[in-house]
Amino acid sequence: xxxxxxxxxxxxxxxxxxxxxxxxxxxxxxxxxxxxxxxxxxxxxxxxxxxxxxxxxxxxxxxxxxxxxxxxxxxxxxxxxxxxxxxxxxxxxxxx
Amino acid sequence: xxxxxxxxxxxxxxxxxxxxxxxxxxxxxxxxxxxxxxxxxxxxxxxxxxxxxxxxxxxxxxxxxxxxxxxxxxxxxxxxxxxxxxxxxxxxxxxxxxxxxxxxxxxxxxxxxxxxxxxxxxxxxxxxxxxxxxxxxxxxxxxxxxxxxxxxxxxxxxxxxxxxxxxxxxxxxxxxxxxxxxxxxxxxxxxxxxxxxxxxxxxxxxxxxxxxxxxxxxxxxxxxxxxxxxxxxxxxxxxxxxxxxxxxxxxxxxxxxxxxxxxxxxxxxxxxxxxxxxxxxxxxxxxxxxxxxxxxxxxxxxxxxxxxxxxxxxxxxxxxxxxxxxxxxxxxxxxxxxxxxxxxxxxxxxxxxxxxxxxxxxxxxxxxxxxxxxxxxxxxxxxxxxxxxxxxxxxxxxxxxxxxxxxxxxxxxxxxxxxxxxxxxxxxxxxxxxxxxxxxxxxxxxxxxxxxxxxxxxxxxxxxxxxxxxxxxxxxxxxxxxxxxxxxxxxxxxxxxxxxxxxxxxxxxxxxxxxxxxxxxxxxxxxxxxxxxxxxxxxxxxxxxxxxxxxxxxxxxxxxxxxxxxxxxxxxxxxxxxxxxxxxxxxxxxxxxxxxx
Numbered sequence: 001x002x003x004x005x006x007x008x009x010x011x012x013x014x015x016x017x018x019x020x021x022x023x024x025x026x027x028x029x030x031x032x033x034x035x036x037x038x039x040x041x042x043x044x045x046x047x048x049x050x051x052x053x054x055x056x057x058x059x060x061x062x063x064x065x066x067x068x069x070x071x072x073x074x075x076x077x078x079x080x081x082x083x084x085x086x087x088x089x090x091x092x093x094x095x096x
Numbered sequence: 097x098x099x100x101x102x103x104x105x106x107x108x109x110x111x112x113x114x115x116x117x118x119x120x121x122x123x124x125x126x127x128x129x130x131x132x133x134x135x136x137x138x139x140x141x142x143x144x145x146x147x148x149x150x151x152x153x154x155x156x157x158x159x160x161x162x163x164x165x166x167x168x169x170x171x172x173x174x175x176x177x178x179x180x181x182x183x184x185x186x187x188x189x190x191x192x193x194x195x196x197x198x199x200x201x202x203x204x205x206x207x208x209x210x211x212x213x214x215x216x217x218x219x220x221x222x223x224x225x226x227x228x229x230x231x232x233x234x235x236x237x238x239x240x241x242x243x244x245x246x247x248x249x250x251x252x253x254x255x256x257x258x259x260x261x262x263x264x265x266x267x268x269x270x271x272x273x274x275x276x277x278x279x280x281x282x283x284x285x286x287x288x289x290x291x292x293x294x295x296x297x298x299x300x301x302x303x304x305x306x307x308x309x310x311x312x313x314x315x316x317x318x319x320x321x322x323x324x325x326x327x328x329x330x331x332x333x334x335x336x337x338x339x340x341x342x343x344x345x346x347x348x349x350x351x352x353x354x355x356x357x358x359x360x361x362x363x364x365x366x367x368x369x370x371x372x373x374x375x376x377x378x379x380x381x382x383x384x385x386x387x388x389x390x391x392x393x394x395x396x397x398x399x400x401x402x403x404x405x406x407x408x409x410x411x412x413x414x415x416x417x418x419x420x421x422x423x424x425x426x427x428x429x430x431x432x433x434x435x436x437x438x439x440x441x442x443x444x445x446x447x448x449x450x451x452x453x454x455x456x457x458x459x460x461x462x463x464x465x466x467x468x469x470x471x472x473x474x475x476x477x478x479x480x481x482x483x484x485x486x487x488x489x490x491x492x493x494x495x496x497x498x499x500x501x502x503x504x505x506x507x508x509x510x511x512x513x514x515x516x517x518x519x520x521x522x523x524x525x526x527x528x529x530x531x532x533x534x535x536x537x538x539x540x541x542x543x544x545x546x547x548x549x550x551x552x553x554x555x556x557x558x559x560x561x562x563x564x565x566x567x568x569x570x571x572x573x574x575x576x577x578x579x580x581x582x583x584x585x586x587x588x589x590x591x592x593x594x595x596x597x598x599x600x601x602x603x604x605x606x607x608x609x610x611x612x613x614x615x616x617x618x619x620x621x622x623x624x625x626x627x628x629x630x631x632x633x634x635x636x637x638x639x640x641x642x643x644x645x646x647x648x649x650x651x652x653x654x655x656x657x658x659x660x661x662x663x664x665x666x667x668x669x670x671x672x673x674x675x676x677x678x679x680x681x682x683x684x685x686x687x688x689x690x691x692x693x
Contacts, residue, residue: 013229016184016238023187048193049184050220053239058229 001068002076010086013058016049018087023049025082031069033079038062046079106339110314112289114334115300117616117638118309119352120287121345124338125265126323127272140206148202152209155249159189162245181238188242210250217243237271266329268321287329289317289336303331304389307396307637311336332617332638355641368397370643372651378625380643381437381633383611390433392636397643400437402559402633403498403611404430406482407444417478423485431493438494440536440559440609440633441486443479445500447471463573468501473510483518490530498536498559503543508554511535536609540564545593552604560597560629562612566590584667585614591627591662591670598628609633618645618685619674625651626658648685649678657681 008014014022026033026046033046037055039062044051046065057063063083067075082088140148167182188194194216201212217239224236266287288303293312303310309331321327321338328337328348337344370378381402382393393401409418409426418426430439447467459465472479486495499511512535519531534556539545545565552558566583567574569590574583584590594610601608611633614620621632621642634642657677661670678686 017181020184020187023191024183045193048191049187050191050194050239054220054223056224056227056229058227 001066002072004065004076004080006063006065006080006083008057008059008061008063008083011059013061014052014055016053019049019052021082021087022079023047023052025079026075028078029067029069029071029075031067031072031075033075034066034068036064036066038064104339106341107344108320108338110317110320110336110338112311112314112317112334112336113293113300114332115288115293115312116303116308116310117332117635117641118287118307119331119348119355120266120309120329121340121348121352122264122266122286122327124268124321124323124325124327126318126321127267127269140202140208142206145203145206148207148209148212149199151250152198152202152212155209155246156189156195158249159242159245160186162249163189184238185242185245188239189246210247213243213246213250217246266327268317268327270318287331288312289314289321289327289329291315291318304392304635304637307392368643368647370646372625372646372649372654374650374652376625376651377630378646379631380639380646381440381609381611381631382636382639383633384430384439384636389636390429393433396636396639398437398636398639400434401430401439402609402631403561404439404441405445406441407446417481420481420485423482424488427486427489427495428492431489431491431495434493436494438496440496440498442498442500442538443469443472443482463567469499469507469511470501472499473507473514476514479511479514480518483515484522484527484529487519487522487529487531487533488527490533491528496534496536496557498538500538500561501541501564502537502539502551503541505547505550505554508535508537508551512554539597540568542569542593545569545597548597548600549604552600552606555606557607557609558597558601559633560594560608560610560612562590562610562614565593565612566614569593585620586623586661586667586670586674588662588665588667588670591623591658594624594627594629595662602628607631616642618642619678621645622649622654622678623658623661623670623674625649626654626661628655645682645685648682650681653681 010018012018023046035044035046035052035055035057036042037044037057039057040055042055044055046052055061055063065076065079067073067079069075163182163186167186170182197216198209198212201207201216202209205212207215221236221239221243224239264284264286266289267285268289270291271293272288272290285308287308288310290310290312291314293300300310300312309329311329311331311334314336317336317338325339326345328340328344330336330348337348340348370380372378379399380397381400382389382396382398383403383405384390384393384401385405385408406423409423427441430441433439445468447462447465447470466474472482483497486497489495497515499508502508515533515535519529519533522529523531536557536559537544537551537555538559538561539548539551540561540563542565544551548558562585566572566585566587570582570584570587572579572582574580597608600606608629609631610624610629613634614624615632615634616638618641621634622645624632625646632642657673661673664670664673
């Protein structure tokens with residue numbers, strides 16, 4: 001199992017589009033992906049958008065990311081990267 | 097007046113934000129009613145459970161198929177970036193947890209699929225509503241959107257099948273979701289009126305891109321408007337009138353008919369030049385804020401971009417700043433899209449009432465405070481980053497920069513010094529760029545207008561920003577209802593200032609452009625060319641209308657009309673003169689132009 005701590009830094013938090021990206025990315029791996037909000041202690045299945053949305057992680061929320069499975073290391077790396085790059089949001093908002 | 101009477105009374109006027117110009121007269125279609133299906137709790141037998149689960153699965157599959165289709169359509173018609181939201185909706189329908197929970201609900205509680213969908217999504221929506229972050233709390237509507245879609249499919253009837261509207265409608269909704277827009281049959285949508293939203297809301301952006309009149313930010317329109325009600329939308333004024341009386345409908349129908357005749361379909365003649373009857377060529381450029389507008393430039397016949405409001409890049413991201421590379425990508429897109437015609441990048445006009453940077457306090461009097469160039473010179477690294485991005489992107493076209501809110505020559509000199517330094521640093525570091533970057537001064541402070549000759553000698557061009565200039569000349573905040581009537585574009589002080597600027601530009605042989613809402617109003621645009629302005633920059637959707645106005649007049653006659661106008665002591669007398677004179681000069685366009693301000 002891989003465990004990483006990440007902070008949501010994009011301004012709007014884990015809203016629908018960001019969550020969609022996260023879930024799509026998580027879905028590329030066979031490993032289980034789990035996110036735990038340090039604020040609420042709630043756990044989300046990283047492959048379920050509903051579950052991720054219900055974490056309601058706003059900007060500044062710290063999350064523990066756990067990946068378990070064959071490709072756990074790569075999964076953890078790539079998901080952390082996506083979060084740290086703020087979900088590529090800046091270029092996709094319809095506003096420059 | 098109580099709300100109950102407002103839902104019935106005639107001529108209910110609501111003010112919102114003018115999001116997309118044009119007049120529409122028609123019937124209301126309340127979009128959010130679409131989802132209010134009657135659905136019932138039906139207890140089912142064990143045998144029927146399998147049947148309900150099959151219905152659910154089929155509905156999910158159909159929902160996914162439709163969303164995929166909409167996603168493609170939205171990406172094609174409005175650009176890739178709009179389609180992301182649909183991906184979230186699609187993922188919800190693909191969400192194994194959601195599907196499992198729905199099936200579980202049907203199985204264990206032995207209910208019909210509709211009931212399960214409602215119950216399960218309501219639980220999720222409820223949980224979402226308890227979130228403390230207001231933005232995220234809003235996202236409950238995504239879930240509602242998805243639930244609605246499923247219920248619509250399950251109920252087997254699309255009461256309002258949006259892609260097959262058989263009559264023209266004006267869409268009234270709290271907010272219009274991209275997924276909804278993707279479904280709309282644009283040929284039957286005359287306009288939009290929404291409770292929420294600002295100039296950069298999806299509704300506004302989409303309406304402008306499509307050239308459909310829209311008023312947003314009406315706050316309570318959904319409380320008063322019912323499907324089938326008559327409604328008038330004035331997208332230029334930001335006004336709607338519900339259940340208008342016959343005379344009001346008549347007035348606006350006339351206005352719309354005139355508008356339409358003048359506007360010509362945007363596609364029809366974008367190529368024809370904006371030339372007066374006596375052969376004087378006027379350049380019409382576009383004011384641009386958003387990426388989606390770039391694609392509409394050609395459609396509306398814009399000759400390059402006269403004003404790119406670069407601070408809009410910050411909108412969704414403050415306090416984070418766009419990186420140099422991100423900005424470069426945007427400026428390059430502008431440069432490539434405008435080619436020879438070029439694009440004016442107004443450097444960040446932040447602060448004041450617009451957008452604030454972290455670390456800067458709210459000011460008591462923001463309009464007169466630390467904003468625009470004042471802020472750029474104070475937080476120089478932001479300015480320098482922007483300049484580097486512009487200089488690099490300038491390799492791909494003809495960019496120019498415009499400095500907003502200049503009031504002293506020192507500001508211009510400081511900005512020029514910084515630009516020179518940035519160029520030198522880039523040259524020394526071997527960074528590819530195009531240093532041929534003309535620098536313009538925005539004339540929007542009366543001090544700058546009075547000193548225009550001095551600025552003309554040190555800048556490459558002048559650009560008049562009428563919105564701020566008028567506010568500062570007349571000391572009127574036009575957003576303040578108590579004094580909005582004093583915001584008068586035809587005020588003699590404004591006309592004298594404009595005439596002065598034209599004279600200076602001629603004497604000093606410097607290029608003069610004008611941007612601002614005046615340029616988008618046909619009457620005011622004609623007045624401006626009569627004063628001697630030759631380049632106007634305006635919202636792209638208004639270009640065809642203003643172009644047709646220009647093509648209907650003779651510049652010589654308009655000029656002498658404005659010479660008369662300059663002698664008049666009040667804005668209302670100027671308006672009266674124009675309203676009397678223009679229909680005579682250009683009956684084809686101005687006949688029966690309303691004489692009211």
